[in-house]
Amino acid sequence: MGFFKKRRVRKFAEKAVEQQSDFYVFGSNDFTEAFIDQLIQIGAESKVSLISDIKLNWIEEVKSHINVLYEETAEEYAKRNLYETLGFQNAKKVIILHEDPVLIQNIMSYVTGSDLQVIILAQFAPPFVKYLSGQKRGQIIIVNNLFQIVNELYARMDLPLSRPPVIAIPVPPRLINSSLSSVNIPKVRILRILREDYKKKLLPIDLTPRENDKLLLYLEDSQNSLKNLVDFLTKN
Amino acid sequence: MSTTQTDAQSPPIPAKKRTIGDNLRQLKFNLTAVRGDLKYLFRVVLRELRYFIPLGDLLILFSMIILIVIVVMGSVFYAFPFILSMLINPAFGENIQSGMFTWWDNNFDFRIIASIIGVVTIVVRLMIQSPINKYRDKVNARKDITYIFGSSKPAEQFLFEMVHRYGYEERVSLIADSDLLWIRKLKAFIDVYVVEDMKEFEKPNLYEIIGFKNATRIMILTESIELNQNILTNLRQVRPDVEIILLSQFAPNFVFSDLVKDENLILIEDLDVTVQGLVLSLSLDFDFPQTSELDVPRNYVGKSGDTMSFDIPKLEVILIKRGDELLPSTEKMLPDDRIVVYYYSNFDMKRTNRVVTELPHKKKKKKQGKKLTKEKTESSTTEDLSEERIDAYDTDQSISDQIEEEES
Numbered sequence: 001m002g003f004f005k006k007r008r009v010r011k012f013a014e015k016a017v018e019q020q021s022d023f024y025v026f027g028s029n030d031f032t033e034a035f036i037d038q039l040i041q042i043g044a045e046s047k048v049s050l051i052s053d054i055k056l057n058w059i060e061e062v063k064s065h066i067n068v069l070y071e072e073t074a075e076e077y078a079k080r081n082l083y084e085t086l087g088f089q090n091a092k093k094v095i096i097l098h099e100d101p102v103l104i105q106n107i108m109s110y111v112t113g114s115d116l117q118v119i120i121l122a123q124f125a126p127p128f129v130k131y132l133s134g135q136k137r138g139q140i141i142i143v144n145n146l147f148q149i150v151n152e153l154y155a156r157m158d159l160p161l162s163r164p165p166v167i168a169i170p171v172p173p174r175l176i177n178s179s180l181s182s183v184n185i186p187k188v189r190i191l192r193i194l195r196e197d198y199k200k201k202l203l204p205i206d207l208t209p210r211e212n213d214k215l216l217l218y219l220e221d222s223q224n225s226l227k228n229l230v231d232f233l234t235k236n
Numbered sequence: 237m238s239t240t241q242t243d244a245q246s247p248p249i250p251a252k253k254r255t256i257g258d259n260l261r262q263l264k265f266n267l268t269a270v271r272g273d274l275k276y277l278f279r280v281v282l283r284e285l286r287y288f289i290p291l292g293d294l295l296i297l298f299s300m301i302i303l304i305v306i307v308v309m310g311s312v313f314y315a316f317p318f319i320l321s322m323l324i325n326p327a328f329g330e331n332i333q334s335g336m337f338t339w340w341d342n343n344f345d346f347r348i349i350a351s352i353i354g355v356v357t358i359v360v361r362l363m364i365q366s367p368i369n370k371y372r373d374k375v376n377a378r379k380d381i382t383y384i385f386g387s388s389k390p391a392e393q394f395l396f397e398m399v400h401r402y403g404y405e406e407r408v409s410l411i412a413d414s415d416l417l418w419i420r421k422l423k424a425f426i427d428v429y430v431v432e433d434m435k436e437f438e439k440p441n442l443y444e445i446i447g448f449k450n451a452t453r454i455m456i457l458t459e460s461i462e463l464n465q466n467i468l469t470n471l472r473q474v475r476p477d478v479e480i481i482l483l484s485q486f487a488p489n490f491v492f493s494d495l496v497k498d499e500n501l502i503l504i505e506d507l508d509v510t511v512q513g514l515v516l517s518l519s520l521d522f523d524f525p526q527t528s529e530l531d532v533p534r535n536y537v538g539k540s541g542d543t544m545s546f547d548i549p550k551l552e553v554i555l556i557k558r559g560d561e562l563l564p565s566t567e568k569m570l571p572d573d574r575i576v577v578y579y580y581s582n583f584d585m586k587r588t589n590r591v592v593t594e595l596p597h598k599k600k601k602k603k604q605g606k607k608l609t610k611e612k613t614e615s616s617t618t619e620d621l622s623e624e625r626i627d628a629y630d631t632d633q634s635i636s637d638q639i640e641e642e643e644s
Contacts, residue, residue, distance in 0.1 A: 119518075148506070152506065230520055
């Protein structure tokens, strides 16, 4: 039985390599469903491989579009063997959308050993993830959906204080040690450089940013600003 | 190595030296913040007093005491001696009556005991009150409340920011499903009721007792779909018109049905928001810094954003919004402007927001506006209107303060 199981996982891994999957998604909940649906809509289905802990109808439906592996035994996630067989060749990011903290911990402890970038939701992030993300900056991305949920709740409160569309991004490699005055991204305004040596401080944009700095950006138009920003970052 | 290179390339950050004027301005802001805090505290103390000294109840209690005293005195001084005089001897009855009068007049201790019994009755009455009645009485002493159900992460984050970061304690109240440590801490700031038995959520009694008469909106933020369903259906029986907010990931399925036509039921599409964030994170590593957008504090109208950043230690103005226009922090701020601030400490954020909410300059603007239009028609100078408004604000500060005090 073990042989057949390993064969099944290997087959999945080979298919992932064959279709050059960039993203491996762990999960089966509503977030996973909505995320996979969104990826299919934007035509990125070939880049996704899904590892689900349960057989569900929606997964059966998307099976024709994306590479799927059912791994229903929770203990398997705690063993190195699964991850070694999966290999994660060509993979750029691993997205963990499970709600169970034990399952998340098991997956993360094996996946973060490599250079893969891991994406996790703040809502389900166990406390150790915050510790780990401090240790491995840049490798673990916590999608702060809690902030966005609270943001939506705020909008309903009709308060005089609101949350502005300001985000922080790491300084793009091209802009490290160079002037920001020539940077022009439509609908995006660079406000400050955020430097975190031993404590956070804001610096004016006249100064040149360093490697671990972040840029504070104001998004003038939620949709177009982000599109322009992603275009700017991918082209440069 | 690279750090040294960068340091060599970067010009040094100019360190501004503090002058006496700077210190005075900072002191003025601190005093304004204290004034804002005192105004808020005064309101809270009044509300607490209203709860601890329920005037209506006291009136009923005193009326009853007076009634009892009249009945007792009537029976002791008149009815009892009269009956005795009828039965035994008229002289003996008169003696008893005068003896009773003397005893009542001389016995001061008896009156003290009667007062103590009255006070103890009130205290005992408050103490034996059930937690839910206490909560109801306290929360009903306030107006326009947003009730929050649950002890989930979104509820915790939302309440933390409302209370500790922005100082909107008065506007929220929590009905929790578990007595967690963060909820216990929160009890010092807002009215909290912890439901001990989860079955209470299924029954209408909880909702009927609290009443939710002063609710402007109710947020159901528990992480159980079944619990949300119970709360939603019971709440609608008590308040069919109030705005109820639910997170779509924990919303019961029946709310998505076409059969449910509830205009006041609002679903926060947190699933969509999360997926957008996930899709974006595939190509962009980003996070949300600690920023807020608020009105210009009254002390800084006519001054630049950088001046405000210089005065308030852990807060920095990073952008000034004038209508659709985005201006750098070096610009002078106008009363109608909105400012985007980055904050390093929750305390300074809360303090600044308290100044803005407790001591707004909007009211004064109307009076200034009238004055300005009058001046404008009279004077023939062609100065910039914004400059005039700043000047008017500065010069009329004391007058408008006086007006505001008179109004209050």
